[in-house]
Amino acid sequence: MDLPPPEKEILDNRLRLIRAFKEFLPESSVIADEPRLRAYDCDGLTAYRQLPMVVVLPETVAQVSRILRLCHEMNVKVVPRGAGTGLSGGALPLPDGVLLGMAKFNQIVDIDLDNRCVVAQPGVTNLAITEAVEKDGFYYAPDPSSQIACTIGGNVAENSGGVHCLKYGLTTNNILGLEVVLMSGETVRLGGKHLDADGYDLLGLMTGSEGLLGVITEVTVRILPKPTLARAALLGFPDIASAGQCVADIISAGIIPAGMELMDKAAVSATEAFCQPGYPQDAEAVLIVELDGTETEVDALIKQVSDIARATGATSVRTSADEDERLLFWAGRKNAFPAVGRLSPDYMCMDGTIPRHQLPSVLTEIERLSQKYGLRVVNVFHAGDGNLHPLILFDSNKPDQIEKTEAFGADILKLCVAAGGVLSGEHGIGVEKRDLMGEMFTDIDLEQQQRVKCAFDPQGRLNPGKVFPKLHSCAELGKMHVHHGKMPFPNLPRF
Amino acid sequence: MDVFKPSTSDELHDVVGWALAESKKLRIQGQNSKSGLGRPIEADAIVDLSGQSGITLYEPGELILRAKAGTPLQEIDKTLTDAGQQLAFEPPRWGALYGSQDGGTLGGLVATNLSGARRVKAGALRDHLLGVEAVSGRNEAFKSGGRVMKNVSGYDLPKLMAGSYGTLGILTELTVKVMPAAEKVRTLMIAGASGRNAQALMTAAMQSPLEVSGAAHLPKVTVAMSALPEISGIDQGLTLLRLEGYATSIGARVKALQELVAQHGVELKPLSGHAGVTVLDDTTSLRLWREVSDVSFFAKSDFAIWRVSTAPTHLSSIVATVGADAWYCDWAGGLIWLAVAPEGAADADLVRQAVNRAGGHATLIRAPEAIRQKVSVFHPQNAVAATLTQNIKNAFDPQKILNCGRMYADV
Numbered sequence: 001m002d003l004p005p006p007e008k009e010i011l012d013n014r015l016r017l018i019r020a021f022k023e024f025l026p027e028s029s030v031i032a033d034e035p036r037l038r039a040y041d042c043d044g045l046t047a048y049r050q051l052p053m054v055v056v057l058p059e060t061v062a063q064v065s066r067i068l069r070l071c072h073e074m075n076v077k078v079v080p081r082g083a084g085t086g087l088s089g090g091a092l093p094l095p096d097g098v099l100l101g102m103a104k105f106n107q108i109v110d111i112d113l114d115n116r117c118v119v120a121q122p123g124v125t126n127l128a129i130t131e132a133v134e135k136d137g138f139y140y141a142p143d144p145s146s147q148i149a150c151t152i153g154g155n156v157a158e159n160s161g162g163v164h165c166l167k168y169g170l171t172t173n174n175i176l177g178l179e180v181v182l183m184s185g186e187t188v189r190l191g192g193k194h195l196d197a198d199g200y201d202l203l204g205l206m207t208g209s210e211g212l213l214g215v216i217t218e219v220t221v222r223i224l225p226k227p228t229l230a231r232a233a234l235l236g237f238p239d240i241a242s243a244g245q246c247v248a249d250i251i252s253a254g255i256i257p258a259g260m261e262l263m264d265k266a267a268v269s270a271t272e273a274f275c276q277p278g279y280p281q282d283a284e285a286v287l288i289v290e291l292d293g294t295e296t297e298v299d300a301l302i303k304q305v306s307d308i309a310r311a312t313g314a315t316s317v318r319t320s321a322d323e324d325e326r327l328l329f330w331a332g333r334k335n336a337f338p339a340v341g342r343l344s345p346d347y348m349c350m351d352g353t354i355p356r357h358q359l360p361s362v363l364t365e366i367e368r369l370s371q372k373y374g375l376r377v378v379n380v381f382h383a384g385d386g387n388l389h390p391l392i393l394f395d396s397n398k399p400d401q402i403e404k405t406e407a408f409g410a411d412i413l414k415l416c417v418a419a420g421g422v423l424s425g426e427h428g429i430g431v432e433k434r435d436l437m438g439e440m441f442t443d444i445d446l447e448q449q450q451r452v453k454c455a456f457d458p459q460g461r462l463n464p465g466k467v468f469p470k471l472h473s474c475a476e477l478g479k480m481h482v483h484h485g486k487m488p489f490p491n492l493p494r495f
Numbered sequence: 496m497d498v499f500k501p502s503t504s505d506e507l508h509d510v511v512g513w514a515l516a517e518s519k520k521l522r523i524q525g526q527n528s529k530s531g532l533g534r535p536i537e538a539d540a541i542v543d544l545s546g547q548s549g550i551t552l553y554e555p556g557e558l559i560l561r562a563k564a565g566t567p568l569q570e571i572d573k574t575l576t577d578a579g580q581q582l583a584f585e586p587p588r589w590g591a592l593y594g595s596q597d598g599g600t601l602g603g604l605v606a607t608n609l610s611g612a613r614r615v616k617a618g619a620l621r622d623h624l625l626g627v628e629a630v631s632g633r634n635e636a637f638k639s640g641g642r643v644m645k646n647v648s649g650y651d652l653p654k655l656m657a658g659s660y661g662t663l664g665i666l667t668e669l670t671v672k673v674m675p676a677a678e679k680v681r682t683l684m685i686a687g688a689s690g691r692n693a694q695a696l697m698t699a700a701m702q703s704p705l706e707v708s709g710a711a712h713l714p715k716v717t718v719a720m721s722a723l724p725e726i727s728g729i730d731q732g733l734t735l736l737r738l739e740g741y742a743t744s745i746g747a748r749v750k751a752l753q754e755l756v757a758q759h760g761v762e763l764k765p766l767s768g769h770a771g772v773t774v775l776d777d778t779t780s781l782r783l784w785r786e787v788s789d790v791s792f793f794a795k796s797d798f799a800i801w802r803v804s805t806a807p808t809h810l811s812s813i814v815a816t817v818g819a820d821a822w823y824c825d826w827a828g829g830l831i832w833l834a835v836a837p838e839g840a841a842d843a844d845l846v847r848q849a850v851n852r853a854g855g856h857a858t859l860i861r862a863p864e865a866i867r868q869k870v871s872v873f874h875p876q877n878a879v880a881a882t883l884t885q886n887i888k889n890a891f892d893p894q895k896i897l898n899c900g901r902m903y904a905d906v
Contacts, residue, residue: 114698115806115829137704159647170645172654173622188879193806195829196608196619198856198874199902200663200887204621204654208647225704248556254579254675293706294751297744353643355557385644386557425645433648440648441638448637448891449650455886467649480633480893482515 001048001406001431004465006096010076011053017076017098018054024066029104031055040099043081044146045089045432047348047402052079052093057101061179061187061217064100068215069185071098077461078183080211082122082154085146087349088430090158090210090466100215102153108132109218115193116223117176122153122216126160129221138223141168144426145334153216159208161426163259163333166384167292168224170426172207177220180206180213183457193220205452210428211463213456227292230258231302232329235309236283236316240264241360243285246312247383248357250289250305257305259290260384261333264363267340267378267391268332274339277332280316287383288329336380337391344376344393346401350409352416353425356386362419366390366412373408375401387425388416414439429467437469446470451477497540502547504636507665510542511634514896523661523898525565525600528590529607533660533901534872535864542665544602551668552642555580559625559642560673564602564666571601575673583674584620585611585784591794592861602666608658611788612709612737615701615826621657623672629656629664632892642670655887661898662906663891677739681749682709682780685761686731687770689714693734694810696759697827700736701807703755705748709737710827711787717823720792723782731770737784749774787825790832790860796821798834799841799862805829805855816849817842837863843870850874873902 021030031037032054041049058064071078077097084091093099105121108128112118113136118129126147129140143162144150150160156178161170168174177191190206191197206213237243243262250257263271263286268279279286287309291301306317320326332339340347354362363379370377376393392408394401413423413433417440423433437446446468453460454474464471501507514521522538524530525545544565552561555578562571568586575581587609588598605627610619617623626640639652656663688696697710713721714732721727736756738748756772757763766773775783786792793800798820803813807828814822819833819842835842841862850857856874859867876884881903888895888906899906 112806113702114808116701117806137702159651161645165645169618169622172651173618182879182883186879188877188883190880192854194804194855195614195826196610196621196658196804198804198858199876199880200659200884201608201621201654201657202880202883204651204657207654208651210647213650225702228704251558251675252556254678256675293740294704294744294748296747297741300741300743353641353645355554355643357554357557382645387643387645420641421643422641422646423648425643426647428647429649437649440641444635445637445639446649448631448635449639449652451890452650452652452655452887455883455890478889478893480515482894 001435003050003094004471010096013074013076014053017074020070021054021056021067025056025058025063029057029059040081040093040101043084043089043091044087045092045430047396048089048092048431050093050095052099053096055099055101057104059104061181064181064215064217065185065187067098067100068181068183071461072183072185072459075459075461077464079463080157080215082151082157083125083149085150086154086158086428086430087351088424088428088432090428090430092431094465102151105153105217112193113138117193117220118223119218119220120152122219123151126150126152126155133223134226137226139226140221140223141174142171145337152219152221156207156216156219157209157211158428159426161387163261163382165382166260167256167258172204174222175203175207175219176222178203178206178216179218181215181217183459183462191220208428210430210467212453212467213462229295229298230290230292230326231298232288232290232320232326233302233305233309234279234318234329235287235289235314236280237285237287238283238313238315240285240363242313243287244356244359246287246309246314249308249312253304253308255301255305257289257384258292259288261288262286262381262383263333263336264379266376267336267380270339270343270378271332271336274342275331275335277328279332283315288333333380340378340391340393345395345397347391347393348405348409350390350392350412351387351424351427352413352421353385353387354416354419354421356383358419358421362388362415365415369408369411373404375405375408386421410436431466434467435469447472447477454478496538498543499540500543500546504667507630507667508634511630511665514540515634515894518894519896520899521896523665525603526567526595526597528595528597528599529593529603530595531593531861532589532607535867536898536900544665545600547667550574558673559670561642561668561670562601563668564600566601567598568601568604569598576676579676580673581676582623582671583613583617584623585613585788586620587611587788589789592790592800601669605657605666605669606659606661612711612784612825615710616706616708617674621654624653624657624669625672626670627653627656627666628668629666631664632894632897640670644672660901662888662902663897665897678742679745680737680739680777680780681745682775682783683736683749683752683756684773684775685734685756686729686766688734688761689732690811692759693732694828696734696756696761697736698807699755699759700752701827705738705752706740707736708739709735709784709787711735711823711825713823716821717792720821721786722791723779723786725779726783729766735783735787737780792823793821793832793834796834797837799837799866800860801833801835801846801857802860803831803833803846803850803855803857805831805850805853809853809855813849813853817845837866840870841866847874876903
């Protein structure tokens with residue numbers, strides 16, 4: 001994985017840039033000494049590290065705007081960062097780039113229950129939004145596993161998901177408005193408290209754009225009334241295929257559960273050792289199905305789901321009797337990553353999405369690859385929406401293991417794409433999957449995407465080196481060859 | 496005017512290639528069911544996509560459907576209904592507003608990003624669009640998104656294409672998320688709650704955990720315009736709250752919603768005279784909500800029609816400021832339909848000022864061409880947004896050959 005080569009002209013200007021920052025930023029908002037820069041040398045993808053040239057931590061939108069304008073004028077690269085929990089290296093610093101940390105934007109601006117929305121600064125954590133409204137019976141639906149730490153700004157940048165996406169959608173389906181500062185320093189508001197922004201859907205475009213189009217300075221999210229009741233079924237299956245069949249049959253019965261999570265045997269035994277959630281140890285696959293809604297509805301559905309599970313060969317069926325038991329069922333799944341962390345010095349979490357019916361064949365192939373590479377793999381799967389998280393176990397202290405893990409991971413993602421799926425379901429492309437984009441897209445597809453980048457950032461200064469495998473100048477991308485004087489197409493039907 | 500009806504992708508590329516080489520402007524259409532929507536545009540030729548039709552993939556168990564852009568919505572509806580599924584965003588049929596009998600195509604629906612009453616619960620069309628294939632104004636076929644629900648692989652161009660009115664690309668194939676259709680539909684119809692009381696009822700319903708899938712209010716003048724005799728005869732404003740779901744639990748939810756309504760001072764007596772509460776069955780519910788989503792109340796009149804999206808609590812101030820001849824709201828007050836005289840500037844300044852104060856946007860959905868020529872049909876953009884819009888147009892269609900001007904001048 002290569003980052004764009006450092007530009008000498010930028011590095012030569014480092015001190016001048018830092019002085020300019022200090023003219024309008026408080027002392028504590030500019031970090032330029034190596035020990036403190038070290039804290040920012042990676043995000044959640046810790047395999048890749050790079051010291052930034054300088055870190056700035058603005059406190060106001062005006063400061064963000066001024067930072068970007070200055071960098072734009074001095075032709076300096078900027079890498080935005082939220083809490084740094086991202087798993088694809090989207091906030092990996094550049095040696096000749098300013099790291100723009102949004103951590104100080106940590107205030108909730110407005111809670112508007114009548115219009116069912118919350119306005120928050122981007123550095124507010126995902127969970128803090130729910131905490132701010134839960135006493136009033138509301139919550140914010142997307143719930144990535146890192147929700148204690150990850151910020152809403154980062155969630156927007158990566159279009160984060162969670163375990164409730166099938167019913168409640170991803171970040172993009174749950175935000176109403178954004179305030180964004182462009183690389184030019186100009187500020188633009190997209191959407192607001194109303195539904196459906198006007199004009200081109202820049203709100204939708206910005207969501208999941210991985211910090212390449214603008215810096216988010218405010219987010220308006222939709223909040224939902226908390227369901228009266230949630231219950232979960234814990235289902236054990238003798239093989240992955242019958243668990244997959246159970247998921248398909250639930251959906252075919254017209255049921256859209258709030259969550260459906262599948263774990264393979266390796267994940268089940270790892271979590272049992274870690275937090276004893278009481279998962280059936282003889283099962284090859286464990287499925288958690290959560291239903292939420294009104295009491296009558298949930299009770300009826302959980303019975304129906306249990307019947308479907310038995311019909312598809314479940315060897316154990318338990319349903320939560322109370323809230324404590326429901327949370328216990330989830331405790332294993334929610335702790336799957338730390339549990340796997342105990343099995344091995346390092347692990348790498350992959351994030352492909354596949355059409356759900358491909359699960360058995362994809363898992364069989366992953367198992368074959370696991371043997372080929374000599375690396376163990378543990379699978380957790382958002383079964384409702386086809387989002388697969390294979391965790392590859394490795395030891396970075398052993399020679400070649402990082403390279404082998406990367407190659408194994410790349411093979412898994414190629415497999416997902418070949419099965420009709422995509423490279424990333426909720427973690428983003430970042431640097432991690434950047435060089436695999438060609439597996440999913442043609443050059444024309446990728447060039448069209450990069451022209452969209454040019455519409456926002458024609459000098460390519462905002463987070464370069466992420467998402468796209470090849471960097472093109474906007475002038476090059478804008479060229480078009482038109483063959484004039486050609487007569488049209490006698491075969492074309494005209495009416 | 497030349498009408499090209501390409502039936503293969505090669506033929507489509509030929510048309511776009513010709514337009515590029517000869518500097519011709521193209522107007523893109525499916526069934527042309529929404530001809531009066533948007534700014535009037537000058538074009539040298541029409542690209543008729545109705546020849547590129549057909550469902551190419553439907554997997555009910557995976558909740559996805561893929562179809563060519565020219566596929567009639569009617570065909571998609573039938574296929575989904577037969578399998579007990581639906582497009583959850585409740586696509587409106589606006590053909591009647593523009594004097595068309597046709598129900599439109601999937602491509603036309605995506606290009607306009609139209610969603611009906613269920614949008615408050617289920618999301619908009621753009622939330623259900625998983626993948627697009629299109630031909631840009633550079634005559635290049637490109638794709639974005641995919642066939643899976645969760646996808647962060649590159650920019651979300653499906654969102655950008657939804658609601659771009661054909662100004663960025665000619666849609667060729669689309670993949671959408673589909674959902675199970677509800678077994679039962681019930682509507683709580685509350686007569687006689689007006690003004691703030693109606694707003695409070697809708698807000699309380701949406702704040703409840705009862706999963707209300709529609710919340711609308713029709714003042715008396717609009718109720719009289721319903722084509723349903725059992726509705727139009729009611730000499731009162733009506734507040735409508737819809738529940739959809741499983742047969743086993745809908746009764747309990749209706750009861751809970753009635754209790755909630757009673758807590759707001761509405762007497763739960765059956766409809767008679769000036770007030771009362773009625774529970775509408777499946778059939779009447781379906782027809783009435785169809786009217787709400789399709790703006791049927793105003794279809795036969797010659798009113799100019801504004802569509803305002805705003806935060807729901809601004810409903811009464813906007814309605815009061817504009818003083819329209821008729822109006823109603825959907826989306827719990829967040830979507831306001833205003834019918835005004837089709838004269839002058841159709842009250843554009845009044846509407847836009849009211850909306851600008853509240854936040855949101857107003858679109859002139861229907862008006863005579865002369866009015867749409869002089870009034871901004873879509874909400875005017877500020878300078879930064881307008882520049883971004885122009886840049887994005889340039890990124891997809893640098894010679895401005897595709898539906899140029901349909902949304903904004905020179906875009």
